[in-house]
Amino acid sequence: xxxxxxxxxxxxxxxxxxxxxxxxxxxxxxxxxxxxxxxxxxxxxxxxxxxxxxxxxxxxxxxxxxxxxxxxxxxxxxxxxxxxxxxxxxxxxxxxxxxxxxxxxxxxxxxxxxxxxxxxxxxxxxxxxxxxxxxxxxxxxxxxxxxxxxxxxxxxxxxxxxxxxxxxxxxxxxxxxxxxxxxxxxxxxxxxxxxxxxxxxxxxxxxxxxxxxxxxxxxxxxxxxxxxxxxxxxxxxxxxxxxxxxxxxxxxxxxxxxxxxxxxxxxxxxxxxxxxxxxxxxxxxxxxxxx
DNA sequence: GGTAGACCTGGACGC
DNA sequence: GCGTCCAGGTCTACC
Numbered sequence: 154x155x156x157x158x159x160x161x162x163x164x165x166x167x168x169x170x171x172x173x174x175x176x177x178x179x180x181x182x183x184x185x186x187x188x189x190x191x192x193x194x195x196x197x198x199x200x201x202x203x204x205x206x207x208x209x210x211x212x213x214x215x216x217x218x219x220x221x222x223x224x225x226x227x228x229x230x231x232x233x234x235x236x237x238x239x240x241x242x243x244x245x246x247x248x249x250x251x252x253x254x255x256x257x258x259x260x261x262x263x264x265x266x267x268x269x270x271x272x273x274x275x276x277x278x279x280x281x282x283x284x285x286x287x288x289x290x291x292x293x294x295x296x297x298x299x300x301x302x303x304x305x306x307x308x309x310x311x312x313x314x315x316x317x318x319x320x321x322x323x324x325x326x327x328x329x330x331x332x333x334x335x336x337x338x339x340x341x342x343x344x345x346x347x348x349x350x351x352x353x354x355x356x357x358x359x360x361x362x363x364x365x366x367x368x369x370x371x372x373x374x375x376x377x378x379x380x381x382x383x384x385x386x387x388x389x390x391x392x393x394x395x396x397x398x399x400x401x402x403x404x405x406x407x408x409x410x411x412x413x414x415x416x417x418x419x420x421x422x423x424x425x426x427x428x429x430x431x432x433x434x435x436x437x438x439x440x441x442x443x444x
Numbered sequence: 445g446g447t448a449g450a451c452c453t454g455g456a457c458g459c
Numbered sequence: 460g461c462g463t464c465c466a467g468g469t470c471t472a473c474c
Contacts, residue, residue, distance in 0.1 A: 284468040289453060334452035339469090378469045399467065 154219050158229060160212040160238040163246075163262035166190065167208070169236050172266040172436075174287065178278055178294050180302070180313055181267070192235070193305050194270060195312035196227050201305045204232065212238060234358070237265035240390065245430045254439045263437040268388045272354040273347050274313045279384050280339055280376040289332075296331040319344035339376030357389065364393040364429075379417075383432065392432030395424060401435070407442035 170176045170190055176183040180193035190206040205216040213236065220228060233239055242264030249255035258264065269275045277297070281290045301318040302311030319327075319340060327337035346352035352374075360367060364386060371382040383394035395401065397417045405423055406415045420435075427434040 280469095282468090284451080284466085285453065286455080286467065288455080289467090292454090328452090332453070335450090335469090336452085376469070380468060 154225075155214065155216050156225065156229075157209050157214045158212050158232060158238055160236070161241055163259060164212065164238070164265075165208070165262035166206065166213055166236070168262045169265045169267050172263075174282075175267045175269070175278070178291060179298050180311065193302075193310045193312045194228070194231060195303050195315070196224055198224070199303070200224060201303050201312050202228070203305055203308075203310065204228070206232070206236070231270040235268055235270055237268070237390070240265055242433075245392075245433050248427070248430055249434070252434075255434060255437060257439060258437050264433060266388055266436070269313065271313075272358055272385070272389070273316050273343075275385060275388050276343060276354060276371075276374060276377065277313075277319075277340060279381045280336055280343070281333070282384075283336075283376065283378070283381055293331060293333050293336075297333075300326070300331060316344040316347035320348045336376060339374075342375050364391045367391060368394065387432045387436065391429075392434075392436075393429050395420060395432055395435045397421075404438075404440050404442055408438075408440060 167188070170183055170188075175181055176190065182191040183189075184191065187207065191203060192206070193201065193203045195201045200220075202218045202220070207214050207216075213232070215228075215232065217228065242258075245264055246259040249258045269278065278290075278294060281293045281297075285293075297319070298311050298313060301314030301322065303314075304311050322341070324337045324341045327333050327340055331337075333340060343352070347354060357367060357370060362370070367389070368382050368386060371377050371385050372379075377385070379394075380396050380398050383396035386392070386394055387396065397420050401420055402415055402417070405420045406412055409423060410419070424431045424435050
């Protein structure tokens with residue numbers, strides 16, 4: 154079936170897709186030729202479906218299997234969250250107006266970052282990005298899905314596994330088969346806490362807690378440090394912190410310090426004036442250094 | 445509060 | 460083919 158969802162203007166599907174590496178992490182897939190974003194999702198009734206998402210006038214067009222009314226409503230809610238269709242970035246765009254390095258943000262509809270339907274999935278993926286190379290992140294994520302994800306009918310594709318599915322696995326399997334190494338304990342503990350209801354990550358998505366408090370909650374999760382917390386806050390829609398990894402240090406080093414080594418404090422200082430838009434300013438800055 | 449070292453995988457490199 | 464080195468954040472122990 155085909156249906157469409159409207160987006161708050163300005164909106165560009167390409168800008169959302171290009172916002173970070175999530176588009177290359179299964180069950181996301183991006184076909185630049187069409188162009189279309191694909192995602193294999195498992196609805197709350199267990200039904201596994203795949204969305205084909207393309208840009209359409211005023212928002213996005215969805216192509217998926219035939220859905221009942223409740224399923225369609227659930228899919229619409231999930232897609233609205235994933236693409237940030239109802240998010241408003243006008244204040245950021247106004248603030249960025251006088252900065253040449255951010256002059257493009259309104260024209261290119263920057264601000265949204267691609268996110269998974271559940272915060273659980275984004276926390277897992279963020280933990281898989283820490284202390285490793287991108288190729289290994291993709292492999293660990295792929296292994297996790299292949300081992301524990303539910304299969305899309307008539308296809309080899311699989312949805313991202315539920316917390317319960319990961320919680321039921323032995324840590325040894327995570328370490329030896331999924332190849333997540335020392336992250337096994339963090340992933341297993343997270344899956345256990347989420348599936349048992351002890352940790353309600355979904356509530357954090359729409360919480361009115363101050364960002365610093367929200368950050369403290371995220372830092373309580375084993376495997377989530379300052380970088381991962383900032384990344385997750387950005388995904389939730391809070392941009393008060395910068396996800397400072399080695400790449401961020403390199404970008405700032407070349408932008409302002411002629412390639413000399415810099416500290417996280419120097420990165421913070423450079424973007425301090427952006428306040429609640431700090432993360433967005435950093436994320437969408439038109440960097441000189443391309444690597 | 446700051447710092448050093450361990451954690452673990454996989455790719456690059458030298459032999 | 461094997462061994463060694465290195466990159467990548469978080470956590471913990473220690474000062």
